[in-house]
Each structure stands twice: as C-alpha cells, then as structure tokens.
Amino acid sequence: MPSEQTALTAESALPVTGYRLLLPDQWAQVPLRQGTEEAVRRVLDDVCTRIPKDAPPDKAGPYRRELERRFRAAVAQAQQTKALDLYLPVKPMGGGDFSLGASILVSETLLPRRSEARGRTEPTDLAVQLLSRDGVHGADLSSGEIDGALAVRREHLAGADPDRGAELASRRVEYIASVPDDPDRWFVTAFSTVGGGDPRDELAEALVEWFDAVMANFRWRRG
Template structure:
C-alpha cells in the first residue's frame, strides 16, 4: 500500500502540521496547493500506459486529453471548497471502474472555540451524524445520500461520508475528509456499502504529524 503525507499548515513547534494515511492499492493523491498539474500528468501517463494494446493509436490522444480535462475539473472543484488534497482511484479495481473520490480540506475559524461545543453544533445540524475519534481528535462522522438532478451534465445521486476532526492543540482549525461515490449507480446498494467500508477502514489509518519541539 502507498503511504501519503500532506502538511495541513505551518505552525509553531509541537502542534499538528500535517497528516498521514495509508491508501488502498491503485489510489493516488493530487495535491491542490502545489504540484497539481504535475500529479495529474503523472496519473494520466500511468493510465495511458495501461490502455489495451488493441486500442487504435489515433484514439489515444483524445483519451489522454479527456483524462486531463476530467482530473483538472475535479481538482478545481475540490480546491474551491478549501481542499488540500484530492484522492481517487487511478486504475480499475477487480476489472471495475470505480467512480469514487475523497477530499481532505481545512477549516480555519476566525476565533477560537471549545472543540466540544463546535462538535455539539455540528451533530445537531447534520443528519445521521455520530461522534467519533480519530487519532485522539474529537469529531463526527456523517453519512448520507445526496440527490442529483440526473440531467445531462448534472450531478447524479451519490453516497457521501464526511469526517470532521478538530486539529489537536489548535482550537481554530478543523480538518474535513469528505468521501463521495456513485458506486454502480445505486448509492444505497451493496457496491456502495463496500466502498464506504473501504473508506472507513482507510480512516482508521489517519494519523496527525507534529513538528518537533
């Protein structure tokens, strides 16, 4: 499995400055602050190299351009919501193309507040939320089905899971990890359940990294 590490923000010594997590096979990270295009081109190169040998060579440039377009759009959308990193599967899993991704984002509050009070408010506002703890941080996990229009070019129904975590020793920052999947078209189906279980298992590997004192 791949291991990835991304800085949340540069802060004083002894506080959380980033995180690590263990990715499932065939998943990759696209950083959203620096090196975005380089990561996208690397993913596209690997995907093109795995295309079937019998694909007509004159179709490869179009496939490449479409992959670049989709990844750049996904990165731009994730960046708009304060995303730090976008993660997505870059190869088929057991012969199946997986329509799923998750984004790690940072929320900075204007003033400090007690994490337990913020958590209580989040739990009150979010449907089907439950408190959780990840690497010692208080937070909550929310799971839902987001309805889409289904129109051409519009968003289809998706299964979503969000973790919201207080950054240790800093009551002005929270980190969100938001997962979304179309699964096989049925966001309440068995395949969607499997993908949610995979994401929850991934979140058990989430660890904060701290600056040395």
C-alpha cells in the same frame, strides 16, 4: 537511553504539521495548492500507459481525451473549495476501466475565536455547527475520536447536481476532527461515491465501510 513510552510521549507533544492516510495504490493524491499540474500530468501519463498499444487510434485518442477531461474537471471542482488534497481511484481493481466513481477530499477550516463573554461551546457542538454550514439536514451524525482527536462523523445522500458536474446522486461521509492543541483549527476528510450508479447499492455500502476503516487508521503528522 529514553524508553519507548518516553519517546512516544515526546512525539505526541510535537505540533501537528500534517496528516497521513493509508490508501491502496489504486488511489492517487493530487495536492490542490502547490504542485497540482505536476501531479495531474503524472497521473494521466501513468493511466495512459495502460491503454493497449494495439488499440485503434480512432478509439484510443478520444478515450485519452475524455479521460483527461473528466480528471481535470474533478481536480478543478475540488480546487474551488480551497481544499488541501484530492484523492481519486485511478487504477482499476481486478481489471475494468478507469473510473472516477469515488473521491476523498481533505480540507481545513478555522472557527472564529469566541470571546469569554459569549461563553464556552462544547467541541462536539462546534463540529456540528461547522458541518451544518452547507445546509445539509437530516444527516446521520455520530462522534468519537481519530488518533486521539475529537471527531464528528456525518453521512448523507446528496442529489445529482449537473450544474456542478455531479450527474448522479452520491453517498457522502465526512469526518471533521479538532486538530490537537489548536481548538480553532478543524480538519475535514470527505468521502463521496456514486456506488454502482445508485448511492444506496451494495457497492456504495462496501465503499463506505472501507472509508471508515481508512479513517480508523488516520494519523496526524507531527514535527
């Protein structure tokens, strides 16, 4: 019988086929390439069951329609980025209203292959180049590993952009990781929060710390 160490080594040699994020059940996953409508309907049906049955129809109806409008708008905006998955908090913690004040967007990006004549670029430099493509400057950058893979973390503030549905400024933290055994493939996990209305407030700080803890437990799926 193979030892536990041998089994772990064999598993780590398998190709990466996906990822795993450990999130509390207040968060829902919406796949953005397949099964999106089914997931949206499932989330909305679940949220609507928590509307009090004795709520006046003239209040429950508009609330339900506004909730669906906001949720679908968030999903549609995420789909425009050609991302893989969107995670949203759809159940209040300790009471309160449904809120879309935070999100996690997971995507992949490919780096054009570099010829030997152009020389070798360090993976960390490539990650920074990929993060820089959106024109963000002056961000807080650091590097490390997630589940054994090189990762670069970027944190910055993004201003309000009503034309894109962002009515408030937000605090953003992104991890971009080199997919093991596939140097041209990069995996991006991006967190965004408006905090309690100010991306610098205590709630925003706490949520950023929470997201860093989530990424500390990030794992690749292999098979």
